[in-house]
Amino acid sequence: MASSSSRGLTFKLHPLVIVNISDHYTRVKSQLNLPPSLTSTSSAATSNNNNNNSNGGENNQQKPPRVYGCVIGVQRGRTVEIFNSFELIYDPSTRSLDRSFLEKKQELYKKVFPHFYVLGWYSTGSDAQESDMHFHKALMDINESPLYVLLNPAINPAQKDLPVTIYESELHVIDGVPQLIFVRSSYTIETVEAERISVDHVAHLKPSGGSAATQLAAQLTGIHSAIKMLNSRIRVVHQYLVGMQKGDIPCESSLLRQVSSLLRRLPAIESEKFQDDLLMEYNDTLLITYLAMFTNCSSTMNELVDKFNTAYDRHSRRGGRTAFI
Amino acid sequence: MNSMEGLVTQIQGLSSTASDVLMLQNLLKQANDSLHAESTRLLPFLDQLDPSKHSLGYLYFLEACTAGPITKEQASSYVLIIARFLSSCVSEQIRLASHKFISVCKRFKDQLVLLGEPLRGFALMLTAIRKFQSSTEHLTALHPEFLLLCLLAKSYKTGHSVLEEDIFEVDQPKDLFLYCYYGGMICIGQKHFQKALELLHNVVTAPMFAVNAIAVEAYKKYILVSLILHGQFSTSLPKYSSSAAQRNLRSLCQLYFDMENSYSNGKIGDLETYVQSNKERFEHDNNLGLVKQVVSSLYKQNIQRLTQTYLTLSLQDIANTVQLSSVREAEMHVLQMIQDVEIYATINQKDGMVRFLEDPEQYKTIEMIERIDSSIQRLMILSKKITLTDELMSCDPSYLSKGCRERQKFDFDDYDSVPQRFNV
Numbered sequence: 001m002a003s004s005s006s007r008g009l010t011f012k013l014h015p016l017v018i019v020n021i022s023d024h025y026t027r028v029k030s031q032l033n034l035p036p037s038l039t040s041t042s043s044a045a046t047s048n049n050n051n052n053n054s055n056g057g058e059n060n061q062q063k064p065p066r067v068y069g070c071v072i073g074v075q076r077g078r079t080v081e082i083f084n085s086f087e088l089i090y091d092p093s094t095r096s097l098d099r100s101f102l103e104k105k106q107e108l109y110k111k112v113f114p115h116f117y118v119l120g121w122y123s124t125g126s127d128a129q130e131s132d133m134h135f136h137k138a139l140m141d142i143n144e145s146p147l148y149v150l151l152n153p154a155i156n157p158a159q160k161d162l163p164v165t166i167y168e169s170e171l172h173v174i175d176g177v178p179q180l181i182f183v184r185s186s187y188t189i190e191t192v193e194a195e196r197i198s199v200d201h202v203a204h205l206k207p208s209g210g211s212a213a214t215q216l217a218a219q220l221t222g223i224h225s226a227i228k229m230l231n232s233r234i235r236v237v238h239q240y241l242v243g244m245q246k247g248d249i250p251c252e253s254s255l256l257r258q259v260s261s262l263l264r265r266l267p268a269i270e271s272e273k274f275q276d277d278l279l280m281e282y283n284d285t286l287l288i289t290y291l292a293m294f295t296n297c298s299s300t301m302n303e304l305v306d307k308f309n310t311a312y313d314r315h316s317r318r319g320g321r322t323a324f325i
Numbered sequence: 326m327n328s329m330e331g332l333v334t335q336i337q338g339l340s341s342t343a344s345d346v347l348m349l350q351n352l353l354k355q356a357n358d359s360l361h362a363e364s365t366r367l368l369p370f371l372d373q374l375d376p377s378k379h380s381l382g383y384l385y386f387l388e389a390c391t392a393g394p395i396t397k398e399q400a401s402s403y404v405l406i407i408a409r410f411l412s413s414c415v416s417e418q419i420r421l422a423s424h425k426f427i428s429v430c431k432r433f434k435d436q437l438v439l440l441g442e443p444l445r446g447f448a449l450m451l452t453a454i455r456k457f458q459s460s461t462e463h464l465t466a467l468h469p470e471f472l473l474l475c476l477l478a479k480s481y482k483t484g485h486s487v488l489e490e491d492i493f494e495v496d497q498p499k500d501l502f503l504y505c506y507y508g509g510m511i512c513i514g515q516k517h518f519q520k521a522l523e524l525l526h527n528v529v530t531a532p533m534f535a536v537n538a539i540a541v542e543a544y545k546k547y548i549l550v551s552l553i554l555h556g557q558f559s560t561s562l563p564k565y566s567s568s569a570a571q572r573n574l575r576s577l578c579q580l581y582f583d584m585e586n587s588y589s590n591g592k593i594g595d596l597e598t599y600v601q602s603n604k605e606r607f608e609h610d611n612n613l614g615l616v617k618q619v620v621s622s623l624y625k626q627n628i629q630r631l632t633q634t635y636l637t638l639s640l641q642d643i644a645n646t647v648q649l650s651s652v653r654e655a656e657m658h659v660l661q662m663i664q665d666v667e668i669y670a671t672i673n674q675k676d677g678m679v680r681f682l683e684d685p686e687q688y689k690t691i692e693m694i695e696r697i698d699s700s701i702q703r704l705m706i707l708s709k710k711i712t713l714t715d716e717l718m719s720c721d722p723s724y725l726s727k728g729c730r731e732r733q734k735f736d737f738d739d740y741d742s743v744p745q746r747f748n749v
Contacts, residue, residue: 276689283688286697293701297708304715311724 011147011166011187012081015199017071017122018164020085021151024067025124029153032065064153066092068123068135070102071149072109072116080147081190082119084109095134106142120147126154128167128182136169137180145169148182162189329363332356333373336382343417346381350421353385360389376410380418383410388425391432400436404445407433411449416456426457427466434470443477450474451483462493469503476510484511488520493710502528502539509546513615518554525550529574530566536573542610544574548581549615556626558585580606588619591627593648596620624649624658625667632668632681640677652677 068090073082086105089098109116121139123132128150139146145168152163167182174181191199200216237259243249244256332352339349353360360367367390376383387410391403407429419426430453437446450471457465468487475484488508495501505524512521528543551558560582562571575582580603587599600607600616607613627647631638644655659679662668669682686693718724 279689279691279694280687283693283697286694286701287688290697290701290704293704293708297704297711300708300711300715304711304718307715307718307721307724310727311718311721 008078009168009185010079011185012079012190013149013164013166013187014073014081014083014190014192015195017082017085017149018151018162019199019202021067021069021122021124021149022153024069024087025065025151025153028065028067064124066124068121070105070118070139071120071122071147072113073119074115074117075119080119082147082149083116084113085122085149088121090135092131092135095138097135097138102142118142118146120149122149122151124151124153126152128165132182133169133180136182328356328359329367329370332360333370333382336374336379346418346421349381353382353422357385357389360385361392363389371406377413377415380410380414381421384414384419384422384425384429388429391429395432395436395439397439400439404433404436404440407436408445408449411453411456414456419456420459423457426453430467431470434474437474438477443474444480447471447474447478447480447483451487454487460494461490464492464495464500464504466496466500469500469507472504472507472511476507476514479514481511481514484508485515485517488512488524498531498533501531502537502543505531506539506543509543509550513546513550518550522547522550522554529570530563532567533569534567535569536577540570541574541577545578545581545610545612546615548578548585549612549619552585552588552619553615553622556622556629557589560585584616584619588623591623591630593620593623596623625662628658628662629668632670635681637678637680640672640679643679 067087069085069087071082071085073080073084075081086109088102088105090096106118118139120143121135123135128148132148136146136148148167148169150165150167152165154163156163164187166185166187168185169180170183171178172181173179196219197216240249240255241259244251335352336349339345339352367386371383371386371390374383374386387407391407395403411430411433430450434446434450437443450467454465454467454471457467471487472484475481484507488511492501492504505528509521509524509528512518512524525543525547528540529547531540533540548558560575562574584596584599584603587595590596597620600620604613607616624647628643631643631646640652640655640659643649643659644652647655647658649655649658656672659668659670659672663670663672669684671680671682672678673680
């Protein structure tokens with residue numbers, strides 16, 4: 001039922017959505033699992049299991065609950081960017097969607113994020129199912145072609161990719177009957193600075209034996225290598241020009257033209273206000289770096305002094321130092 | 326004399342390669358006593374040796390020569406010989422006999438002081454230091470000698486250039502005391518009071534079993550300099566100073582403590598009467614010049630206090646509050662302070678009003694970028710050094726024996742995997 005999409009839309013997913021969905025799922029799962037263990041004894045639970053009782057609680061012990069919600073974001077041209085999500089109450093057996101709640105939530109989000117609108121919906125599970133199509137069609141009156149974001153909550157340590165898939169709906173003719181089916185689409189993860197730090201934080205709550213470098217450090221390393229490469233390339237061009245000036249290398253006017261056009265592109269803005277603002281921000285960043293260095297240095301110094309005191313302070317924590325050893 | 330001649334030929338023969346030099350060193354060590362016995366007759370032998378090639382041998386001979394008491398006439402000739410040696414010796418060879426080198430240089434300094442010509446010596450002393458140091462962060466016993474010569478010659482700039490370097494290794498504690506004390510005096514001479522304060526602070530808070538004279542003198546100057554610079558002085562020493570210092574320094578410098586009391590009242594008259602009454606004692610400590618600077622700095626402190634209360638003030642009021650004799654003097658003082666960037670103000674000469682301004686620094690300039698950048702670089706270097714010392718300390722056996730006893734069982738569940746700090 002799921003095949004690759006040929007629509008040409010590019011999807012960008014923010015990690016906030018993934019964290020939200022997973023949080024929703026975990027919360028519901030942990031909340032629903034509690035009552036059965038409290039109300040029944042262990043033997044009763046096992047006997048209930050054997051009787052295959054279709055108790056609501058039992059169901060949840062055997063089958064993980066599905067959660068539903070809406071995803072919101074922006075669509076600019078061919079790019080769809082999914083920023084945020086919120087939860088919905090939906091009962092798949094009765095197929096009733098709480099419309100009033102959805103509308104209220106939409107209004108609230110519109111106030112805070114006026115540019116965002118409902119792009120689609122999300123759910124948890126291992127694969128898209130037929131019953132999901134009903135929800136999908138229900139959302140079609142808000143957005144004529146909604147997205148379906150599916151998160152697979154089963155933890156598979158061997159899996160390297162994210163267990164998130166985005167489906168679109170396409171009208172295909174199957175057995176002579178036009179039907180809506182889900183087609184899988186590719187997406188990229190897009191992060192903002194704040195999200196990067198919070199994902200970092202969340203990731204570190206569970207040490208999974210990953211690399212020691214934090215995400216922030218990895219990103220800074222990336223920028224650093226990019227700048228280094230830029231620097232080396234500029235140096236190459238510079239050397240080339242110097243060689244041409246000295247006469248070691250024959251003059252090539254086409255290359256010279258290219259270099260001069262490159263140089264004329266910068267500086268992009270040349271005004272006093274820009275200089276002022278640039279220098280002020282530059283100074284601020286430098287001051288923050290300085291402060292960070294200071295803190296780093298003081299913490300090292302503190303550890304050193306502690307070690308020194310434990311090693312050489314014969315009179316344990318009395319004021320003053322003993323002599324040079 | 327035969328043994329001397331034999332020694333000379335051996336020196337000439339064995340001074341080429343490093344292994345030969347080591348062999349030579351052993352020979353010289355054994356011959357040391359005989360050298361000292363013949364000290365008066367060694368002078369002609371020195372001409373046979375070339376200081377640039379046979380530095381080690383030359384050094385031994387020279388040290389034996391100068392060991393005995395020296396008269397004034399001999400001193401000038403010796404000074405020439407040692408000067409020639411210092412300018413042409415080879416650093417690897419002299420480092421092998423560091424004690425001898427240090428004692429030769431000390432005698433050099435003594436002779437110069439005896440002759441009353443410190444000017445001749447300090448440049449040579451600087452070359453000697455450069456050859457002797459293993460790195461610029463190494464404090465040798467020669468540093469205090471050099472600084473003393475600079476002080477006597479009143480050439481503070483050369484002394485200051487040596488003080489600019491940070492010190493990370495020290496041979497002997499006494500060197501550090503003397504170095505910081507003399508360094509403080511040189512900075513006072515150049516009116517770099519901030520640096521002087523730091524150096525004197527080092528002397529006062531350095532670890533010591535018992536109070537030594539250097540620390541007492543340094544403490545007196547420290548009080549005076551901190552009064553000049555900050556207008557106040559904290560009467561208690563910081564916690565990390567030695568217990569000996571904390572207990573005893575106060576009683577030994579009571580005179581200066583009382584001065585601080587009269588200073589903080591802010592009244593020029595009181596301070597001046599105090600200084601007059603104790604003039605001889607200040608002179609005895611050679612601090613009278615510094616004390617006079619303290620008195621003149623009281624005006625500055627008072628004017629600075631005015632900036633915190635008033636936005637504009639007339640020159641007449643300034644003169645009255647600060648107890649200056651005339652408006653003219655008040656204007657001179659304020660002008661001087663504006664030039665020295667101690668206060669920010671504008672003087673309106675038409676109506677004699679002074680308006681006090683805020684610090685106009687906007688942190689928008691390229692110079693500020695460069696300043697912060699250089700500070701960050703310095704801090705990075707310092708941080709690397711501290712990390713290195715920290716690692717060395719972790720491997721130190723006394724720390725390991727004591728530190729590991731104190732630590733509790735490591736609970737791996739509580740182990741925080743978030744990195745504690747970013748390693749530069």
